Amino acid sequence: MREYIFILGREPELSFLEIISYFKAQGVTYKVVEYKDEVAIFLLREFDSDILIKRLGGTVKIAEVFMDYKYKGEENRLNWGISVYKGQGKELRNYLTKEFKKENVKAMFRKAREKFFTPSEILAKHLLEFVVYGKYWAKTIAIFEPKWYKERDETRPKQMLLHQVSLRLARILINLSQARANLLDPYCGVGTILQEGLISNLDVVGVDIDEESVKASKKNLEWLKNKYNLKNKFKVIKGDAKGLTRYFKRNSIQGVATEPYLGPYHKKLPTREKVSGEVKNLERLYYGFLVQLRQILRKNGKVAIVFPRLKFHRGSKNLDVKEILKNSGFKVSNIDERVKLPIVSEGKFLDRLIYVLE
Ligand SMILES: C[S@@+](CC[C@H](N)C(=O)[O-])C[C@H]1O[C@@H](n2cnc3c(N)ncnc32)[C@H](O)[C@@H]1O
Incomplete structure (x- = not known):
C-alpha cells in the first residue's frame, strides 16, 4: 500500500x-x-x-x-x-x-x-x-478537469435553472448514498442526479411532480445514454414524492440521492413570518416523503439529502429535522467520526444542510 x-x-x-x-x-x-x-x-x-x-x-x-x-x-x-x-x-x-x-x-x-x-x-x-x-x-x-462537467452540463438538451443541482453536488450526493445497484431521486427536476448516476453504471429512477421536468429528464437521459453508449436503465415517473409506495415495491430501492424542493424562489430576503410559513410547508413535505421512502428503501439503504435552512432579514430558520426523522423512522448515518452531519453549504437565500440518513 x-x-x-x-x-x-x-x-x-x-x-x-x-x-x-x-x-x-x-x-x-x-x-x-x-x-x-x-x-x-x-x-x-x-x-x-x-x-x-x-x-x-x-x-x-x-x-x-x-x-x-x-x-x-x-x-x-x-x-x-x-x-x-x-x-x-x-x-x-x-x-x-x-x-x-x-x-x-x-x-x-x-x-x-x-x-x-x-x-x-x-x-x-x-x-x-x-x-x-x-x-x-x-x-x-x-x-x-472542468471540461468533463461542462460537456455534460452545457450541451445537454434541457436546462431549467431552478430545477437542477450542480453536477458536482450531484456526484457528491450519489457517492454519499453508497448506491451500488439502483438509485432513486424522488425530486428529479431535469435529471442531473439521475444523469450522473447513469454514467456511474447505476440503474436510476426519478420522480417529479412537474410534467415539464419529467419530459426534460427523459430527454437529457436519452441524450446521455446515446452520447456515452451507456447500458444501464433509467425510468422517470410523473408523480408525488409523498406517494412513493404507489410507484415502487417494498425494499426495492437501494440508494437515494436528492435535492428536494427547497421552497419558493425569492428575489429578495423574505420576512421572518413568511419564512415561518414556508418552513411549516416544507416540514410537511419532507415528513410525508420520508415516511413513504422508509417503506420502499432496503434496510441498509442510505439517503443523501439536502435540507434547506431558509434565510430572512437578520436570521434563518431550520426545519425540525430531529422530529421529522424520529417520526419517519430514519436516523443520521455515522459514516466517519471525523465529520459531523449535517455539512452546511452556505448560500444567499438559503443554506443547504447535507445529511446522510439510514
Ligand atoms: C431542486 S429541484 C431538483 C433538482 C434535481 N434533483 C436535479 O438532479 O437536478 C426540485 C424538484 O422537485 C419537484 N417537486 C416539488 N414538489 C414535489 C413533490 N411533491 N413530488 C415530487 N417532486 C416535487 C419540482 O418540480 C422540482 O423539479
Whole structure:
C-alpha cells in the first residue's frame, strides 16, 4: 500500500466524506493517515486515479507520495512546478532540479502565482506538478478537469435553472448514498442526479411532480445514454414524492440521492413570518416523503439529502429535522467520526444542510 494526498474542493468536509463513502461502497481497503482542512492523506492499494477523480465530485487533485523520485517520462523538455499546501517547497525544488539534470531533461521550473497551482493552470501550462505537504513530497497523478462537467452540463438538451443541482453536488450526493445497484431521486427536476448516476453504471429512477421536468429528464437521459453508449436503465415517473409506495415495491430501492424542493424562489430576503410559513410547508413535505421512502428503501439503504435552512432579514430558520426523522423512522448515518452531519453549504437565500440518513 502507498500514501496518496487528496486535495479537497471548496467544501473539504463534504469532499472527505464523499471519498470515504465511495471507498466503502466499492469495498476499497483504505486507511486515513491524516486529514486536515483541504488535505487528506490515504493509505491505498494501487488504483486507477483517472477513473477515481472522474467519479468524485469534490476532489481537486490526487498526488502520490514518494521518498525518491526518478523521471520516467519520454520528453526531454518539460514544465514543472510545486504546489505547497504546508511547509516549504525549496528543498524539493533543489532535489528535483538535480534529478532532472541527471536524466538530461530540460526542465523549466514554473512558480505558482499563489502557493499552489489550480487545475486550469496545470492544464494550460502542461505542467508536471509536485506537491509539498509538511514532510510529504508527492507527484500529482490526477487532476479534476472542468471540461468533463461542462460537456455534460452545457450541451445537454434541457436546462431549467431552478430545477437542477450542480453536477458536482450531484456526484457528491450519489457517492454519499453508497448506491451500488439502483438509485432513486424522488425530486428529479431535469435529471442531473439521475444523469450522473447513469454514467456511474447505476440503474436510476426519478420522480417529479412537474410534467415539464419529467419530459426534460427523459430527454437529457436519452441524450446521455446515446452520447456515452451507456447500458444501464433509467425510468422517470410523473408523480408525488409523498406517494412513493404507489410507484415502487417494498425494499426495492437501494440508494437515494436528492435535492428536494427547497421552497419558493425569492428575489429578495423574505420576512421572518413568511419564512415561518414556508418552513411549516416544507416540514410537511419532507415528513410525508420520508415516511413513504422508509417503506420502499432496503434496510441498509442510505439517503443523501439536502435540507434547506431558509434565510430572512437578520436570521434563518431550520426545519425540525430531529422530529421529522424520529417520526419517519430514519436516523443520521455515522459514516466517519471525523465529520459531523449535517455539512452546511452556505448560500444567499438559503443554506443547504447535507445529511446522510439510514
Ligand atoms: C431542486 S429541484 C431538483 C433538482 C434535481 N434533483 C436535479 O438532479 O437536478 C426540485 C424538484 O422537485 C419537484 N417537486 C416539488 N414538489 C414535489 C413533490 N411533491 N413530488 C415530487 N417532486 C416535487 C419540482 O418540480 C422540482 O423539479
